[in-house]
Amino acid sequence: MIKENIEKILKEVPKGVTIVAATKTRSIEEIRQAIECGITHIGENYVQEAEKKFNQIGRAVKWHLIGHLQKNKVKKAVKIFDIIETVDSFELAQEISKHSQIPYPVLIEVNSAGEMQKSGVFPDKTERLIEEISKLPNIIIQGLMTMGPAVENPQDIRPYFKITKQLFESCKKIKKPNVEMKILSMGMSDTWRIAIEEGATCIRIGTAIFGPRR
Numbered sequence: 001m002i003k004e005n006i007e008k009i010l011k012e013v014p015k016g017v018t019i020v021a022a023t024k025t026r027s028i029e030e031i032r033q034a035i036e037c038g039i040t041h042i043g044e045n046y047v048q049e050a051e052k053k054f055n056q057i058g059r060a061v062k063w064h065l066i067g068h069l070q071k072n073k074v075k076k077a078v079k080i081f082d083i084i085e086t087v088d089s090f091e092l093a094q095e096i097s098k099h100s101q102i103p104y105p106v107l108i109e110v111n112s113a114g115e116m117q118k119s120g121v122f123p124d125k126t127e128r129l130i131e132e133i134s135k136l137p138n139i140i141i142q143g144l145m146t147m148g149p150a151v152e153n154p155q156d157i158r159p160y161f162k163i164t165k166q167l168f169e170s171c172k173k174i175k176k177p178n179v180e181m182k183i184l185s186m187g188m189s190d191t192w193r194i195a196i197e198e199g200a201t202c203i204r205i206g207t208a209i210f211g212p213r214r
């Protein structure tokens, strides 16, 4: 099933859009299978779960952290992941900068629906946060990521992708050596086509590759 699913997605996704396979709860075997079928980017939500998998799979693929990161896990996270997609505070960025030996690639997670209890920076606070983070020595901001709200009808997510894309464009005006704005990560199994229509350069797909999570 994994093979057929990936082949179908690869056929449909335009060149230049990165597919991140969201692999939380998936086994090493399932992940290896996905890699054999051409998956080159893996997204994990938890540092500890990623560490086990990373120890077996290593740098054959690029590792994205797509879940919320606690400050006390940063030291370990920067050793495993190639990019952290979920930076939403100066303090977290500061911790990453402190523990990294190289300018570390991050995305800023935008809470595009402005939901109180969710992670991500509110849209109207995003440019300010980027300006602040850009003062850190060992961070390179490569773009934005958003989840968007939980919706029943996939089409209902479109406005939140639009908001994030607009923000992505306006952040390109921030002229700092360590602000690049080249990656826009949005869209999951049921919304990735909409995300691409709205300008995503990176989509994160779990169930549409691996089937329902156990």
Ligand SMILES: *Cc1c(COP(=O)(O)O)cnc(C)c1O
Residues within 6 Å of the ligand: 022, 024, 045, 066, 067, 147, 187, 188, 189, 190, 204, 205, 206, 207, 208
């Ligand atoms: C699990 C997850 C995905 C993938 O979700 P699916 O609906 O299984 O495709 C994408 N992004 C994040 C942040 C996730 O946690």
